[in-house]
Amino acid sequence: PLVSMKEMLEKGKENGYAVGQFNINNLEYVQAILQAAEEEKSPVILGVSEGAGKYMGGFNVVVAMVKSLMESYGTPVPVAIHLDHGSSFQKCAEAIHAGFTSVMIDGSHSPIEENIAVTGKVVELAQIHGVSVEAEVGTVGGEEDGVIGGIKYADLEECQRLVKEAEIDCLAPALGSVHGEYQGEPNLGFKEMEEILNAVNVPLVLHGGTGIPTKDIQKAISLGTAKINVNTENQLAQTRAVRKTLEEKPNLYDPRKYLGPGTEAIKETVKGKMREFGSSNQA
Numbered sequence: 637p638l639v640s641m642k643e644m645l646e647k648g649k650e651n652g653y654a655v656g657q658f659n660i661n662n663l664e665y666v667q668a669i670l671q672a673a674e675e676e677k678s679p680v681i682l683g684v685s686e687g688a689g690k691y692m693g694g695f696n697v698v699v700a701m702v703k704s705l706m707e708s709y710g711t712p713v714p715v716a717i718h719l720d721h722g723s724s725f726q727k728c729a730e731a732i733h734a735g736f737t738s739v740m741i742d743g744s745h746s747p748i749e750e751n752i753a754v755t756g757k758v759v760e761l762a763q764i765h766g767v768s769v770e771a772e773v774g775t776v777g778g779e780e781d782g783v784i785g786g787i788k789y790a791d792l793e794e795c796q797r798l799v800k801e802a803e804i805d806c807l808a809p810a811l812g813s814v815h816g817e818y819q820g821e822p823n824l825g826f827k828e829m830e831e832i833l834n835a836v837n838v839p840l841v842l843h844g845g846t847g848i849p850t851k852d853i854q855k856a857i858s859l860g861t862a863k864i865n866v867n868t869e870n871q872l873a874q875t876r877a878v879r880k881t882l883e884e885k886p887n888l889y890d891p892r893k894y895l896g897p898g899t900e901a902i903k904e905t906v907k908g909k910m911r912e913f914g915s916s917n918q919a
């Protein structure tokens with residue numbers, strides 16, 4: 637069933653596992669991720685960036701595609717459709733009205749007062765629709781959808797204020813993680829994560845899940861991280877498989893035959909993450 641993230645994240649936080657957010661780009665991603673979730677008996681979050689939403693034909697198309705695939709699969713596990721890095725109240729409202737069950741309002745690039753104000757506005761609308769809300773403090777490094785930023789650690793007091801004043805369901809405190817591949821080992825601020833966990837009473841979100849070693853994933857989960865976002869790793873796995881197939885059979889032209897192996901690769905990657913995050917058999 638399609639649900640908000642609220643309950644799945646609270647259960648994850650309570651029981652020491654994290655639910656993966658896997659970003660979708662087209663039909664094949666939705667197929668691969670839903671199949672992985674069903675086979676692993678795992679709750680799952682389908683992440684949709686504004687750019688990917690536009691690419692797929694708009695938020696309405698995304699919701700129709702996901703709902704209809706879930707119906708034809710008879711998907712038995714909880715699934716959330718979540719707007720990733722929503723850039724404005726407008727975009728979040730558009731996603732909510734299209735039927736998304738969860739949104740992230742990313743006001744992290746504005747001063748905290750503005751971040752709290754826009755997040756509070758989104759929460760007010762979201763609550764009417766039973767939609768969960770994620771918000772961010774600090775800056776995740778690297779690039780997403782063309783927006784490039786340096787790393788800025790989340791400020792403890794700002795985290796406290798955002799959670800308290802805007803009543804969000806989960807918080808993404810940027811603590812050294814990066815979108816895309818890491819240059820060398822990631823250096824996550826676990827001390828800060830612990831302080832934030834103790835100061836706010838909501839599940840934490842880790843962005844930039846690609847390339848984080850298992851020991852860091854486990855440490856983050858032990859410090860209240862109940863949602864981990866993965867995007868690049870699926871894209872790399874898919875592209876690697878498609879490239880290999882086309883190299884081996886340069887005369888292929890039927891998209892089903894070269895995209896199929898890419899879809900399998902996404903599915904295997906997602907299943908591996910679900911096991912690593914501990915969400916397998918938790919649906």
Ligand code: G3H
Nearest residue numbers: 815816843844846867868
């Ligand atoms: O919001 C999405 C992500 O944080 C994904 O990051 O592409 O590094 O896995 P990633």
Ligand code: ZN
Nearest residue numbers: 776843844865
């Ligand atoms: Zn992110």
